[in-house]
Amino acid sequence: MSDEIGRGDGSIPNSVPYSFGGQWSPSDIEIERRAARKRNVRKNALKAALSSVLVLGTLGTIVVTSPGWKVLSVTFFHWSYGFSILPKILIGFFESNVILTLIASTCVAIIGLTLALIRTSRSPALTPFRILATIYVDLFRGIPMLLIILLVGFGIPALQLKGVTNDVFILGIIAVIITYSAYVAEVIRSGILTVHPSQRAAARSLGLSNFQTLRYVVLPQAIRRVTPPLLNDLVALIKDTGLVSILGVTDAIRAAQIEASRTFNYTPYVMAACIFLLVTIPLTRYTDRTLRKSIERQNAQGQA
């Protein structure tokens, strides 16, 4: 509270009770300083407002008065048409994109964590698994996801294996899981590596086994540290679920595409984009906030 004093927004009364008796009132110099700060604040606000109006106003005018504006707004922003087909896109979004995201993110968390643990373990018995996990991560982090989707979605049914599903929705989920597990494994592994060795030493010196140290001391700190990048991956995953539409899954994008190719109006795509934004923007904001908090926390720890 006390550091509010002197920040001088002028709201502080000129005389406040002093903590050890008596009254404190700002000196003439301080009063003048506050007035000057107030003038500066007003001046800066005015500058910001003026430049915003000027730049944004000019840009807006150029766009709206350009010769193509009318046709553009009809082809892309035909709202009444857009809202009439919105239910179709929403059904695609909830039945495909949302469900895909829920299933995939759960599986990715489990597989990614397992891969990260295998890669950071030092047990000699796990050596072959360590090699396999490294190859897996290198491979699937390096191949475009679209390729994996095509390979799994069209390739596996072509094998005509007994007992293996041909459902493109399931195959699409599998492809997404394969790729994102590799990403997430690396994020978690980097988190594990940033936990200071002294934490491990402290845990081991208490008699905790290697696994207990990992379970109770290293992993909780690692996961906390990589939560922001993991949330980033979640946002990316939500968007990338749209890629399975290439297999013929009727998700939000596919539903929009069907509509657009029927009417040659592209508002359905814009509607689909808006639906994605409604989910991703809040999530990105939330990610930014957790990232900022975790940086603040780390800085605070550094000072202690």
Added chain:
Amino acid sequence: MSIPVLEIRDVRKAFGSELVLEDISIAVPEHTATVLIGASGSGKSTLLRCINLLELIDDGIIKLDGEEITSVETDPDVVRRKLGMVFQSFNLFPHMKVLENIILAPMRVHGLSRDEASEQAMELLKRFGLSEKADQYPDRLSGGQQQRVAIIRSLAVAPRLLLLDEVTSALDPVLVNEVLSTVRDLKDQGMTMVIATHEMGFAKQVADEVCFLEKGRILEWGTPERMLENPSNPRTKDFLQRVHEAGRL
């Protein structure tokens, strides 16, 4: 005389080609404190880490209660259950509250229930005047309080031997005392300890034996009175002189 709690014989340790411990031999009888002094890099911390099996020694033998703990068959986890270690940098677990820090090992290693462990931990916290910090996270505590919690954490498993690695070096001078008086209390209660420190006044108060290390060797050892007031080795004299000039005596 009964067997010492800790016996170190001819221990040698190298990091690569750099020899950090050479011909170290120490015996620590029950209820006594051995204090290691010497400049930074003289091998004090490494010796403590070797005792705790956090480092593997390259030669010699370390015995705990007469049993060799440096043999290949020894399970380090079993040995560490009997040892407590406190670090210069506290190393509390930042994601756990004070109480959780303390009950972790009693619960997970010694199989106590959460209630038993908490009860015992609260008793310890009370004894060291920290009960009201039980529900706080370590970063809300001062350095001195954090270090005292770290000491309590290592006591919670009722160790045979406590290893203290420059426990006051990361604290500002005002906070040093509260930690040192905690260690003095432990000594009075009969805890067997090996202490690496730069605090010579403190060494004089708690030590039964003082060892002066330089470049990985014990150059001189003896009672604190003789070692700190009338050392015979010129290197010890020189070291104490420099400590004195730094205002730590």
